Amino acid sequence: MTTYAIEAEGLVKRFKETEALAGVDLGARRGSVLGLLGPNGAGKTTAVRIFATLLRPDGGSARVAGHDVVREAGVVRAMVGLTGQYAAVDENLTGTENLLLIGRLLGLPRPEARARAAELLERFQLADAAGRATKTYSGGMRRRLDLAASLVGRPSILFLDEPTTGLDPHSRGELWDLLRGLVADGATALLTTQYLNEADVLADDIVVIDKGRVIAEGTPDQLKSQVGGQVLELRPVRADDLARVHALVAEAAGPQTQIEGETITAPVKDPQLMPAVVRTLDREGIAVGELALRRSSLDEVFLALTGHRAEPGGPEGDGDTDGGDGDGGGEADGDGGRGAAVRDGEGEWEKAVSRS
Numbered sequence: 585m586t587t588y589a590i591e592a593e594g595l596v597k598r599f600k601e602t603e604a605l606a607g608v609d610l611g612a613r614r615g616s617v618l619g620l621l622g623p624n625g626a627g628k629t630t631a632v633r634i635f636a637t638l639l640r641p642d643g644g645s646a647r648v649a650g651h652d653v654v655r656e657a658g659v660v661r662a663m664v665g666l667t668g669q670y671a672a673v674d675e676n677l678t679g680t681e682n683l684l685l686i687g688r689l690l691g692l693p694r695p696e697a698r699a700r701a702a703e704l705l706e707r708f709q710l711a712d713a714a715g716r717a718t719k720t721y722s723g724g725m726r727r728r729l730d731l732a733a734s735l736v737g738r739p740s741i742l743f744l745d746e747p748t749t750g751l752d753p754h755s756r757g758e759l760w761d762l763l764r765g766l767v768a769d770g771a772t773a774l775l776t777t778q779y780l781n782e783a784d785v786l787a788d789d790i791v792v793i794d795k796g797r798v799i800a801e802g803t804p805d806q807l808k809s810q811v812g813g814q815v816l817e818l819r820p821v822r823a824d825d826l827a828r829v830h831a832l833v834a835e836a837a838g839p840q841t842q843i844e845g846e847t848i849t850a851p852v853k854d855p856q857l858m859p860a861v862v863r864t865l866d867r868e869g870i871a872v873g874e875l876a877l878r879r880s881s882l883d884e885v886f887l888a889l890t891g892h893r894a895e896p897g898g899p900e901g902d903g904d905t906d907g908g909d910g911d912g913g914g915e916a917d918g919d920g921g922r923g924a925a926v927r928d929g930e931g932e933w934e935k936a937v938s939r940s
Contacts, residue, residue, distance in 0.1 A: 587773035589614045589649055589741055590635060596643030597630050597796075604630040606796035612789070617763070617773045617785030619804075621780070623890050627796040628776040629669075632745045635774065636666045644866065648741055665734030669746045671726040672733070675719035679710050679729055684720060686736045695737075704732040707764065724755025731762065742766065742773040748782060760786060779880040790882075794890050808880045814852040815880050816861065821871040832864050849884075851875065 590612035597605040604627045612618035620628050633639040634646050637657040639894050646653045648660045670831060673682050686740050687697025705711045708728040718726060727747065734742065744763070748756040756779070767773060777783055783790060792800040792807075798805060816837065820829045821845060830848050834841035837850035837857055852858070858877060865872055 585612055587611075588647075590618065590774055591647045592635075592644065592732055593599065593646075594644030595631065595641055596635065597627070597634065597639065598642050605634075605641070608793060608796065608798055610791045610798065610801070611773050612772055614633060614772055615767065615770055616788040617767055617786050619783035619790040619887065620776045620793065621772060621783055621790060621791040624778075626793045628793065629745055632666075632743050632774065632776060632794075636664060636743050637661055645870070662737070663739055664741045664743060665739035666743045667731050667734045667745065667747045667827075669728075669749050671723075671730040673718050673726060673729050676717060678715050679705055679721070680714045682729060684738055685863055686733050690737045700736055700877065704735060708732045709758075716808055718829070722755070724751055724758060727751060727755065727759060728762065731759070735766075740771060742771055744773055744775045746776055748777070748779060748780060756782070780886055792886070800885075800889050804882055807885050808882065813880060814877050815879060815884065816850045816852050816858055817847055817874070817876050818872055819847045819874040821873045825870050828868075829870060830866065832870075833861055833883055836860055836864065837926045848876070851880070851884075870903050 588611040590610075592608050595605050595608040596603070608627070609621070609632060610618070610631075612670060620631065622628050630639065634641050635648055635653060637653050637660050638802060640654055645842050649663055651659045651663075653660050674685070677685065680698075683704055684697050687700055688694070690697075692700065702711075702714075705714045708731065710725060710732070713721060713725060718729060721729065731747065747763075748759050751759065760782070761776075763773065775783065775786060787804060789803055790801065790807060791798055800810075800939035802810065816833070818829070818833070826843060826846065826848070830841060830843050833848055833850050837852070841848065841850040850857070858875075862875070
């Protein structure tokens with residue numbers, strides 16, 4: 585049995601003149617979280633959609649649990665769950681009805697579908713709201729219900745395409761705890777996110793792609809060590825000294841020295857940088873309120889690799905760049921098929937579920 589639950593070799597996808605994926609290699613180890621990072625339009629959602637059998641690659645290969653996503657698409661679909669950037673739940677149905685509908689569309693007998701819905705609602709702390717229409721749910725509750733819906737069929741592999749977009753920090757933390765629990769139970773997850781602290785907390789391994797190509801990979805700590813190293817962080821006592829201190833530190837540390845609010849940060853390539861800066865500021869009579877050395881954050885690694893910071897909170901953007909294939913773009917379909925099933929399955933719901 586292969587070590588990897590999710591694999592890609594030389595994965596290529598084109599949309600007219602745009603090469604969304606240009607030979608991507610990656611692997612997610614079984615029972616782990618692989619963080620797939622990159623700027624908007626880098627190809628993350630396209631990769632997820634190929635793994636979830638929603639798109640066919642133009643070159644290379646992709647396998648899920650050892651099964652080819654093109655030749656064995658039906659087998660793959662039976663093994664995976666997908667949570668996209670937007671909650672794909674029917675707002676006019678209750679929490680129970682949403683999960684029951686998914687269960688019936690998956691072919692579960694009514695008693696089993698109802699039992700599975702109750703089990704998931706309890707696990708995701710939604711049992712008290714099970715009988716309410718989901719249009720009354722908060723954003724965090726909808727995202728939990730959406731994740732629960734992707735688990736009705738007991739998938740062993742999850743694709744999470746920016747699952748916490750738009751959530752407040754508390755709701756995001758709750759979803760993190762749920763994801764940790766799923767992986768602890770043996771699931772494998774491929775996670776795309778623009779919240780780099782999310783990848784830092786959840787991902788066992790990280791692949792960074794830009795313009796459809798892998799530009800870095802490793803554990804979060806490996807990327808920080810290889811790309812970022814240490815960072816000097818200081819804050820002058822007087823805000824009026826900020827620009828002057830920035831100039832002095834930049835002279836010693838180089839042009840990557842930045843002002844962030846009332847703090848100045850600079851990459852440390854020479855261990856003598858910190859004592860040199862201290863001597864310079866003392867000589868200039870500038871008082872410092874805070875001075876510290878710390879490891880680079882994943883956000884700083886991302887900046888070094890791609891040339892700009894991540895943009896949390898917005899849509900991933902592959903749909904604008906990658907979505908010229910006439911199928912509606914990346915994000916709309918990326919919720920994947922499950923949202924479409926809810927919308928298209930209303931007749932089936934009336935016939936097979938409402939009497940449950």
